[in-house]
Amino acid sequence: MSGTQFGKGCHLHLIDGSAFIFRAYHALPPLTRKSDGLPIGAVAGFCNMLVKYIETNTGPDAPTHVAVIFDHSGKTFRNDLYDLYKANRPPAPEDLRPQFPLTRDATRAFNIACKEIEGFEADDIIATLAHQARDAGGRCTIISSDKDLMQLVGGGVEMLDAMKNKRIDSDGVMEKFGVGPDRVVDVQALAGDSVDNVPGAPGIGIKTAALLINEFGSLDELLDRAEEIKQPKRRQTLIEKRDQIELSKKLVQLDCDMVLDFSLDDLELREPDPDTVLNFLTEMEFRTLSARMAKQMGREAPVIPEPTATPAAAAEDDPAEAVPFDAEKYECVRDAEALQVWIDRIRGRGWVAFDTETTGLNEMTADLVGVSLCVEPGEACYIPLTHKAEAGSDDLFGSDALAEGQMDFDTALSMLKPVLEDPAILKIGQNMKYDAKIMARQRGAGFADGITVAPYDDTMLLSYSLHGGEHGHGMDTLSERYLDHTPIPIKPLLGTGKSAITFDRVPIADAVPYAAEDADITLRLWKTFKPQLHREKVTTVYETLERPLSPVLARMERHGIKVDRDTLSRMSNAFAQKMAALEDEIHTLAGESFNVGSPKQLGEILFDKMGIEGGKKGKTGAYATGADILEELATEHELPARVLDWRQLSKLKSTYTDALQDHINPETGRVHTSYVQTGANTGRLASADPNLQNIPVRSEEGRRIREAFVAETGNKLLSLDYSQIELRILAHVADIGTLKQAFADGLDIHAMTASEVFDVPLDEMTPDIRRKAKAINFGVIYGISGFGLARNLRIPRAEAQGFIDRYFERFPGIRKYMDSTVEFAKEHGHVQTLFGRKIHTPEINAKGPRAGFAKRAAINAPIQGTAADVIRRAMVRMPDAIAHLPAKMLLQVHDELIFEVPEAAVEETTETARRVMESAADPAVHLDVKLTVDAGTGDNWAEAH
DNA sequence: GACATCACG
DNA sequence: GACGTACGTGATGTCC
Numbered sequence: 027m028s029g030t031q032f033g034k035g036c037h038l039h040l041i042d043g044s045a046f047i048f049r050a051y052h053a054l055p056p057l058t059r060k061s062d063g064l065p066i067g068a069v070a071g072f073c074n075m076l077v078k079y080i081e082t083n084t085g086p087d088a089p090t091h092v093a094v095i096f097d098h099s100g101k102t103f104r105n106d107l108y109d110l111y112k113a114n115r116p117p118a119p120e121d122l123r124p125q126f127p128l129t130r131d132a133t134r135a136f137n138i139a140c141k142e143i144e145g146f147e148a149d150d151i152i153a154t155l156a157h158q159a160r161d162a163g164g165r166c167t168i169i170s171s172d173k174d175l176m177q178l179v180g181g182g183v184e185m186l187d188a189m190k191n192k193r194i195d196s197d198g199v200m201e202k203f204g205v206g207p208d209r210v211v212d213v214q215a216l217a218g219d220s221v222d223n224v225p226g227a228p229g230i231g232i233k234t235a236a237l238l239i240n241e242f243g244s245l246d247e248l249l250d251r252a253e254e255i256k257q258p259k260r261r262q263t264l265i266e267k268r269d270q271i272e273l274s275k276k277l278v279q280l281d282c283d284m285v286l287d288f289s290l291d292d293l294e295l296r297e298p299d300p301d302t303v304l305n306f307l308t309e310m311e312f313r314t315l316s317a318r319m320a321k322q323m324g325r326e327a328p329v330i331p332e333p334t335a336t337p338a339a340a341a342e343d344d345p346a347e348a349v350p351f352d353a354e355k356y357e358c359v360r361d362a363e364a365l366q367v368w369i370d371r372i373r374g375r376g377w378v379a380f381d382t383e384t385t386g387l388n389e390m391t392a393d394l395v396g397v398s399l400c401v402e403p404g405e406a407c408y409i410p411l412t413h414k415a416e417a418g419s420d421d422l423f424g425s426d427a428l429a430e431g432q433m434d435f436d437t438a439l440s441m442l443k444p445v446l447e448d449p450a451i452l453k454i455g456q457n458m459k460y461d462a463k464i465m466a467r468q469r470g471a472g473f474a475d476g477i478t479v480a481p482y483d484d485t486m487l488l489s490y491s492l493h494g495g496e497h498g499h500g501m502d503t504l505s506e507r508y509l510d511h512t513p514i515p516i517k518p519l520l521g522t523g524k525s526a527i528t529f530d531r532v533p534i535a536d537a538v539p540y541a542a543e544d545a546d547i548t549l550r551l552w553k554t555f556k557p558q559l560h561r562e563k564v565t566t567v568y569e570t571l572e573r574p575l576s577p578v579l580a581r582m583e584r585h586g587i588k589v590d591r592d593t594l595s596r597m598s599n600a601f602a603q604k605m606a607a608l609e610d611e612i613h614t615l616a617g618e619s620f621n622v623g624s625p626k627q628l629g630e631i632l633f634d635k636m637g638i639e640g641g642k643k644g645k646t647g648a649y650a651t652g653a654d655i656l657e658e659l660a661t662e663h664e665l666p667a668r669v670l671d672w673r674q675l676s677k678l679k680s681t682y683t684d685a686l687q688d689h690i691n692p693e694t695g696r697v698h699t700s701y702v703q704t705g706a707n708t709g710r711l712a713s714a715d716p717n718l719q720n721i722p723v724r725s726e727e728g729r730r731i732r733e734a735f736v737a738e739t740g741n742k743l744l745s746l747d748y749s750q751i752e753l754r755i756l757a758h759v760a761d762i763g764t765l766k767q768a769f770a771d772g773l774d775i776h777a778m779t780a781s782e783v784f785d786v787p788l789d790e791m792t793p794d795i796r797r798k799a800k801a802i803n804f805g806v807i808y809g810i811s812g813f814g815l816a817r818n819l820r821i822p823r824a825e826a827q828g829f830i831d832r833y834f835e836r837f838p839g840i841r842k843y844m845d846s847t848v849e850f851a852k853e854h855g856h857v858q859t860l861f862g863r864k865i866h867t868p869e870i871n872a873k874g875p876r877a878g879f880a881k882r883a884a885i886n887a888p889i890q891g892t893a894a895d896v897i898r899r900a901m902v903r904m905p906d907a908i909a910h911l912p913a914k915m916l917l918q919v920h921d922e923l924i925f926e927v928p929e930a931a932v933e934e935t936t937e938t939a940r941r942v943m944e945s946a947a948d949p950a951v952h953l954d955v956k957l958t959v960d961a962g963t964g965d966n967w968a969e970a971h
Numbered sequence: 972g973a974c975a976t977c978a979c980g
Numbered sequence: 981g982a983c984g985t986a987c988g989t990g991a992t993g994t995c996c
Contacts, residue, residue, distance in 0.1 A: 624994055625975055645974095652976065677977055681991055706988055710980085717990045720979035728978075752980090805986060814986030875984045886987040890980090894988095920980045920988090 032091060032290035034163040039089035040152045042170030043096040043140075046075050047129050049189070051122050055560045059311050060332070064376065065121035066310055069128045073307065073315055076136055079169075079188070080298075089167070091159075091293040094133045095151045096142040099126070103145055104277050110941075111277055113907060114223045114949060119569045120452060120481050124376075128310075135306035137298040139288075146284060149174055153280035156183045158290055167193075173202060174222075177210040177280060204236025212245035215275035220948035224277045225270050227263050234260075245275060304328050349404035351511055356542035357407040358534065360431045365441055368399055368407055372445055375401050377452040379549035380479070382461045383408075383541050385528040388715065389463035390584070390691055390698045395530045396537065397442065400545035403553070408541040410534045411435050429534055440472035446479045453482040456501045456548045459576045459703070463584060484576060485548055488555035490704040491568040495856065495866030495887075499704045505547045508554050513547060514540045567863045570950075571895055572703065574902045578915075579701045579711075581905070586696030587718070587916045587926070591687055593734040598683035601675045608672040615665040622672055625651045631665075638663065654817075678722065682731045689716045701918070708887050709863050709894035710920060719919045723971065735967035742932050742963045744913070745970040746939055747922035750775055751893045752807050754955040759860065759888060760843035761954075769955045776800040782836045783829065802833050806840060807889055809882025844885050851884040859891040860951045861899075896957070897921060900946035907942045911935050924967070936961050 032038070050071025057067035083089060104111045118126075133140040141151055152168055152175060159166040160181045168175050171187040176199045179185060185194040192198075199207045203214075216235035218226020230238075238255075242248035249268055255261040264271070300323040307316035308328045317327040359365050372378040379400040386392035395413060400406035413429040445451055446465065455461050458479065465477040489499040497503055505513050519532045519540060529537070559565045613619045616635070620627045629649025632638050638659060643650040653670060660667035689697045697716065705712025713719040721735070722728025737743045753775055757765035768778040777791050780799030786792075798819060805815045812827035819826060834841045851857050851867040858864050865887040869880035897918065904915055904923070913935040917924040923943070927935045940959045947953050964970040 621994080623992095626994075648975085650975085673976080677992080680993075681978070685991075702989095705990090708988060710988060712989055713979095714990060717979085720977090720990065722978060724979080808987040809985095811985055813984075818986070878983085878985055882985080882987065890988065893980095922980085 032159065032162050032164055036090045036159070036162070036164035036290075037088070038091040038155065038159040038164060038166045038290065038293065039083070039093075040155055040166065040168045040170075041079070041092070041094040042148060042152065042168070042172060042175070043094040043129065043133070043142075044148055045170050045172060046072055046094075047122075047126070050075060051119070051125075056121055056557060056565075061311065062375070065125060066128070066312075068122055068125045069132060069310060070312055070315070072129045073132050073136075073310075073312065075188075076132065076138070077315065077319065080136070088295075090295055091290060092295050093139040093141055093155070093293045095148040095155075096130065096140070097148045098142045098144045098146065100144065102147050103281075104147070107276055108224075108273055109910065110223050110907070112222050113903065114221065114945070116570050116574065116902070119565070120483070120573075124450065132306060135298070135302050137296045137302070139293045141288070143284070143286075146281065150281040150284055151286070153178055153282045154284040154286060155290065155293075157282040159183070162290065164290075174214070174219075174278065174280070176202065177207055177214075177278075178282075179207040203232060205239050209239050209244065211275060211279050212239045212248075214278040215245055215271055218274055219278070220945065220952075222277070223945075224274045225267075226274045227267050227271050229259070229263055245271070298323075300325050349402075351543065351546065352404060353514070353539035353543060355404060356538055356546075358431075358538045359407045359409040359433065361433060362437055362441065364407075365409065365433065365438060368401075369441060369445055371401050372399070372451060376450065377401070377454060378445070379406075379454040379545045379552065380446070380458075380461065380482075381455060381541065381544045381548060382464050383529045383537065384464055385530050389460050389700070390467075390586075390694075392464065393530070394464055394468055395528075396541060397438070398541040398545040400542070400549045403550050404546060406542035406546040406549075408538045409433060409438055410537060411438055412530055413532070413534050413537065414530050416533055431534065436470040436472065439468055439470060439477065443473050443477050446477050449481060453479055454548055454552045455479075455482055455484055456504075456544070456551065457486045458482045458484040459580050459583075462577065463580050466580070466584065480577065482576075483552060483556070484573065485551040485555060486704055487572040487576065488552070488559065488568060491564045491572055491863075492555060492558055492562055493866065494704075494709075494864060495707045496868060501544065501547060501551075504551055509547065509550050511547070514543055516540065562864070564862065564864060566950075567861065570902070571709070571861065571863065571898050575898055576703060578901050578905060579703060582915055582917065583698050583700055585914050585916055585926070586691065586694055586698035587924070588695060588736050588738055589686060589690055589697045590734045590736050591690055594683045594687050594731075597730065597734075598679055598687075601679040601683060605672055605675045605679065608668055608675070612665060612668050612672065615668065622669060623676060625649075628669060632659070636663075636665070674725065674727065678728055678731065682722065682728075683734075686716060686731075686734070699917070706894075707865055707883075708891040709859065709865070709898070710890065711894075711918060713918075718917055721967070729968055732968035732971065733966045737926050737965055741926050741928050742965065743916075743967055743970040744925040744927050744932060744935060744939075744961065744963045745922060745967070746925075746936070746943060746959050746961045747919075748893070748897065748943065749958045749960050751896065751921050751957060752889050753803055754953070754957060755860075755889050755892045755896075756807060756840070756843075758954045759892070760837075760839045762837055762839045764837070766954050776803060779803055779833075783832050798829065802829055805830075806833070807886060809844070809885035811878075811882075847885050847888060848881050851880075857884050857887050859888050859895050860947075861892065861895040863891055863895055865891055893921065896946045897923070897943070899950075900943045903942050903946070904939065907938055908935060911938065913939075922971075924970070932963055936963070 047068055051068035054067040054071045056065060057070055058064060059066050130140050143151060156166045156168060156178045160183055166183045168178065168185045169188050170185060171189065175185060179194065179199050180196050187194065196207055199210060203210050205213050213232060213235040216227045216230050217232045218224045238248055239245065242251060249264065252261060252264040255264065303319055304316055304325060307319060308330055311330050313330055320327040359368065381398045382394060383396040384392035384394055394411060396408055396410040398406060398408045410432045412435060413432060415425045415427045415429045417425060446453060462479040465479050468477055486499045489504055497507065502513055505511050519536055520526050559568055609622055612622055616631050620631060626648050628651050633640055633649050656666040656670050660670060691698055699713045699718040700715050702712040702714055722731050754769055757769060768775055776799045777788055777796050779802060780786060780791060780795045781788050783799060784795055786795055801815060801818050810830055812823050812830055815830060816823040816826035847857055851870045856864045856866040867880055867884045869876050870884055872880060901918060911931050911934060913925050913927040913931060915923060915925050925935060925939065940961060943959045944957050962970045
């Protein structure tokens, strides 16, 4: 064929390169190149697929022309049409990114044409080439299963699903879309695509779309004659969403007329050059594959040397055992020359374990004292930066002068900044959010905007993804458990109590082994955990739910929320007055003075002195005086009623109005919480220092505390919360048709439950019946028991059990879900969320009361955890989605997100954020129940909620 | 540092 | 038939 022009009798193969890469990446464990640890799993898989492709494409149907087409990174013209196009797509995993260019190299090494064009997707290039081939009278086979390419089929163009080895022609397209290839675009425009975030027409899927297109002939015709549609909802959608549908069509329509700087003739099939192929495979250190290719091409198999048996190389195979911990080997870096040596090593390696030492635990106020680095197990350094000189005999309280033998602070950070920010160098930390926040606050000559640590892996998050529910994820726990090594304790260095010192007062000689060891441990943990992700099938959880969330949380925490000190202070004084009055009253009622805040003293007053009936409880033998007990007593006695009032005020004052003031950052005037990403076993976040996830709202008096959380002048606080998200998820996972329908119809779900369980028509519903049903609904989520429901509703246990029995009779699917969940936990030792998060249940086979706890936790975890995953996904996507707006995401409260927005942008932010939240499950999971989000705004959190 | 209590979803 | 019990968190004050 050589030298002839593409035309009749020619057969062009177009390979969707990106599909090959992702399939290869997900099919193989995260392999790394032995000599330097470069991730090459996807490249290996890609090459294997190329070889297989070459081997199978012989004979009469073989191609005469071939090209592999890639997506060019960055935005395409479709993003100009619609800024949210493909906005759902998570960024490529960190260990895949460096492999993209290598797949191009591989294609060229096999002497196959390799094409990509900036601003266009691979699909457009494929479309243009397919049309050129067809117009020239030749054949074209597109090797891909991407349905977006189906519009190209026909007139000699076919698709080939390489996985299933199935050809797709016009009939195949008809099967998939219900219309011929020429109307595929019309159907796609209506149906939309959650994967690419093409909006389409809400409520219309492929089936309905095909029906409509077949009835009206074309999309244009359909839109013009939309008035004729009988179904009112559908008609309204098509009329109202016309713009959106037409935009969708533009998004899915491939560009068949690109101007290319090459022709079909340039794609002619060429024999690979043996030297080039083998050189490439050798460089990648693919032993099996290079031997196979060598044999095929009649060459000697190339020799790929095993890495020399240094201790470091041995560590690759057995990270925990190979290199003993040796504090003597840690280096103290004291000048630029020494630091440069480390930086060169890091650049050669492509990754570094990184840890900071600071003067405190609060990332918003602590000062940086030093930095440690580690590139090989056992080989770590500490760079002291702001250690203070040791106290001499004359200055008892320590000098403020810097200790000798430390690098200049600015010089060190200016040298580290390019490394810490280099996208090609992976930073590895334990709880890296802390270190990233510290580094972001460092400013100086050459780093005026702070230092943005990215990209990073976090061993704490790796452990959480792998071992959530099994144990804690602090460094000491992980080191002992997985490295069999007890880290040097910090206590002896800092001391305890009043005499405790900050890290900058620790002598450098003592700081080096402690600090460097932390980086050493972190690197070893990473080497232990990272390869386990794939084996445990939690790569997606880590890469989409944990890793990208960490920097998002860091940013929210750094923003903080404005809290008005005067408001809190005034409330505090008012509470104090009321409490004093109540205290007098209580003492009078008791006939003696005692500490109202002491449950022990209160118990003695109530049950011993006053002789009220009610028993001891608890292992300590003390009387129980919890709110539920006092409430019962309060119906007959005055004193417990007053104590309840006092307790409420005491709680509000001490935990909120007083403590919160101490958390206002003097520099920012705002309160900066810290989210604990690994805090809850279910996947929920926890908030600490201060906890902003438990600010009062249920009582009128408490809710007023939210008035102190305010927006900056000219701004509003915006609150968006998922409506009934856990019940919706329950309806989906347990597959309860009635519940799903109720949500679809927008019914009051508790009233609906009441109506089903108690046989009361909706229009005869009373608030009390509804309240009972609501308690049952929540009980179900928690792993209901007769006892628990009875206590919650304060009804006899038998009656509560009757409710539950009736509920399960009415919704047998729920009991089935609960049983099968517990069964799953017993068999696998974990349960999981819809997004693949594993929650381990080590207690599930325990005996006694612990078994009950474990069972209920196992039932609750997939529901609470899936809801947690959903809002995490929304949070991960939010920064990009609102990047064009002046809005800031400030807080998360499990099913609620709070933003601060300039007044003018409130509406658009609401709309955008709501869309992100409501579609957060897509495309990974399609929920049978839609998620809805309620929104509110105001000058403070009380108004916004 | 354990325990009881209570704030939130 | 008895065991015990609603799920998930964090902060505070008392008491030893």
